[in-house]
Amino acid sequence: MAQQIADRRDVDFVLYEQFDIEALTKNKRYSDMNKKMFDMIINEARNFAIKEILPVNEEGDKIGLKFENNQVTVPECFHRPYELLREGEWIAMTEAPEIGGQGLPHIIAQVAAEYIVGADFSFGAFGFATHGAAKMVEIFGTEKQKEMFLGKMYSGQWGGTMVLTEPEAGSDVGNLITTAKKNDDGTYSISGNKIFITAGEHDLTENIIHPVLARIEGAPAGTKGISLFIVPKFWVNEDGSMGDANDVVCTGIEEKLGLHASPTCQLTFGGKGNCRGLLLGEENKGMRVMFHMMNEARLGVGALGLFNASCAYLYAVNYAKERVQGRDMADMFNKDAQPVTIIRHPDVRRMLMWMKTHVEGMRSFVYYVAYLFDRIECAETGEEKTALDDLVGLLTPIIKSYCTDRGFQCTVEAMQIYGGYGYTKDYPVERLMRDSKINSIYEGTNGIQAMDLLGRKMGMKKGAVFMQLLGEIQKTIAAARQADGLDGLAGQLEESINRLGSIAMHMGKTATSPDFKVAFAHASQFLDVMGDIIMAWMLLWRASVAAPKLAKIVGGAEGDARAEKVAKNKNAAFYEGQVKSAEYFIQTILPITLGKMTSIEANSKAVIDIPEVSFGG
Numbered sequence: 001m002a003q004q005i006a007d008r009r010d011v012d013f014v015l016y017e018q019f020d021i022e023a024l025t026k027n028k029r030y031s032d033m034n035k036k037m038f039d040m041i042i043n044e045a046r047n048f049a050i051k052e053i054l055p056v057n058e059e060g061d062k063i064g065l066k067f068e069n070n071q072v073t074v075p076e077c078f079h080r081p082y083e084l085l086r087e088g089e090w091i092a093m094t095e096a097p098e099i100g101g102q103g104l105p106h107i108i109a110q111v112a113a114e115y116i117v118g119a120d121f122s123f124g125a126f127g128f129a130t131h132g133a134a135k136m137v138e139i140f141g142t143e144k145q146k147e148m149f150l151g152k153m154y155s156g157q158w159g160g161t162m163v164l165t166e167p168e169a170g171s172d173v174g175n176l177i178t179t180a181k182k183n184d185d186g187t188y189s190i191s192g193n194k195i196f197i198t199a200g201e202h203d204l205t206e207n208i209i210h211p212v213l214a215r216i217e218g219a220p221a222g223t224k225g226i227s228l229f230i231v232p233k234f235w236v237n238e239d240g241s242m243g244d245a246n247d248v249v250c251t252g253i254e255e256k257l258g259l260h261a262s263p264t265c266q267l268t269f270g271g272k273g274n275c276r277g278l279l280l281g282e283e284n285k286g287m288r289v290m291f292h293m294m295n296e297a298r299l300g301v302g303a304l305g306l307f308n309a310s311c312a313y314l315y316a317v318n319y320a321k322e323r324v325q326g327r328d329m330a331d332m333f334n335k336d337a338q339p340v341t342i343i344r345h346p347d348v349r350r351m352l353m354w355m356k357t358h359v360e361g362m363r364s365f366v367y368y369v370a371y372l373f374d375r376i377e378c379a380e381t382g383e384e385k386t387a388l389d390d391l392v393g394l395l396t397p398i399i400k401s402y403c404t405d406r407g408f409q410c411t412v413e414a415m416q417i418y419g420g421y422g423y424t425k426d427y428p429v430e431r432l433m434r435d436s437k438i439n440s441i442y443e444g445t446n447g448i449q450a451m452d453l454l455g456r457k458m459g460m461k462k463g464a465v466f467m468q469l470l471g472e473i474q475k476t477i478a479a480a481r482q483a484d485g486l487d488g489l490a491g492q493l494e495e496s497i498n499r500l501g502s503i504a505m506h507m508g509k510t511a512t513s514p515d516f517k518v519a520f521a522h523a524s525q526f527l528d529v530m531g532d533i534i535m536a537w538m539l540l541w542r543a544s545v546a547a548p549k550l551a552k553i554v555g556g557a558e559g560d561a562r563a564e565k566v567a568k569n570k571n572a573a574f575y576e577g578q579v580k581s582a583e584y585f586i587q588t589i590l591p592i593t594l595g596k597m598t599s600i601e602a603n604s605k606a607v608i609d610i611p612e613v614s615f616g617g
């Protein structure tokens, strides 16, 4: 059971061998920390996840939520882990201790989240939403607002949400019609209906703080006229105590494919004309504040894709090692041959290898971005900080979109490996598949992410940020060339990034031509290509760390003698797995990526030119 969230060996490899995060402790900010402390925190997160959260996952999914008299009741089994989540101070791991946080590096918090959220995605959503809401108060709130809300939110005593969506304002948030009217006492009266609000109503916390997007009467149309308000379920007095119920009513919850224990709420604000809110940040600048939170949330949702994929892979690989079915192909003509476990079949190995390489590549990618945040915190010059910030900006839509698509696909492959059993509720992979689909839809659909990448991020600093990314990849290529046996793979990746450079130019040109719609019709494919290249980069990086260590263990042994050494030594087996992952991805997937680039370059206009009526329907 223990490995069924995240493989600890792989986690440690990324932290200490690929990225050498111990170097962080040399910086003043983290100088009172060390590897022992990091390991202890990860152990605690893992134990908490395995002992307290994983066991409630199935029950939470089966029991689901109760909605009665405008109130939502979560499964009873969620209460104990939630109390432990609070006691362990897991919600505000990276925040400063003065405001209730633990001041930990982002990369350590990312690992802890992989265990805690990966153990149960419905449960994880409560802490995730609260953290995002509190972060906005921390960055954009007044001193008074911070005093009133921060401590109780970061400790999990109060929950938090993110309230954007309305029936006519989904992807197009600027279309919202919820209104705000300033009162004489400086508060605002809020009025409107919101839908799809995660954790919008529940009984895990005594209060829920809603950051609500609304338009102040008379403000301009579109995103420029949107402001953000803190709207508590129960009013909060200036001394931080709770007052009367605010006029926020949950009018229903969604019946949905997955996340059965995570309430997705319809909320009415001011139905009785009595809903009060506090302005967060400046009037009409709400989208700026919300974007901050959305960027954090997009990275977080991308990480969910990794967590889904990792769980699905570990379930599948364990199942494939146990399920006995069919004879080994090599024994096809041997009538006395015994049935074997399905991991012996080439097609099952194909699916496992596809999953393994994506899980590893995504883990490195997601941790890399978390590590960029730590490097931002430790940056010594403004220039360095800006360069790292920009890189995060460029990578954000890719992490959100690529990891959630591949995360879902990993759950699909896992189900395939289980055969018919995977389709039943007897095994956890069908739940994982149901729970993971939403990741490509919320926090800005993946299509919107692709438009962001092409329309905004590729052009950042006239393409210099993209070039910076290619420069980072080149460093890995150079290192791989030094490692025994990786020269060919390094060459293949180099060829691919050169090609990517010209495809990016082609996309840039088309996007600014009268044919710009054609470019955007290929934007998702382009994002996919970027994601594949990043996977290849991360896997080659891993291999170039692993190869010399593997060579040291096996010495000059060859053939059976080498195979025996690898089989007997856990580290050797792991390092061999890293080299094979890079080999598989670069030799088997990357050529398909080159094909995708060819398809982009062909610039087919069919998607745009086809008359609407010709779609049929």
Ligand SMILES: Cc1cc2nc3c(=O)[nH]c(=O)nc-3n(C[C@H](O)[C@H](O)[C@H](O)COP(=O)(O)OP(=O)(O)OC[C@H]3O[C@@H](n4cnc5c(N)ncnc54)[C@H](O)[C@@H]3O)c2cc1C
Pocket (backbone or CB within 6 Å): 161, 162, 163, 164, 165, 169, 170, 171, 172, 195, 196, 197, 198, 199, 256, 259, 264, 438, 441, 442, 443, 444, 445, 446, 447, 448, 451
């Ligand atoms: C389980 C769940 C939890 C959620 N949690 C929250 C929450 O906590 N807070 C919150 O505010 N919202 C939340 N949402 C809402 C979610 O963010 C929206 O559903 C999402 O933004 C898409 O909006 P929509 O559903 O209106 O789809 P639409 O915007 O109608 O999109 C439909 C399709 O059209 C595409 N599309 C739309 N516009 C464009 C365009 N300009 N260019 C190209 N393609 C476009 C989309 O990519 C999509 O494929 C949640 C939704 C669900 C299902």
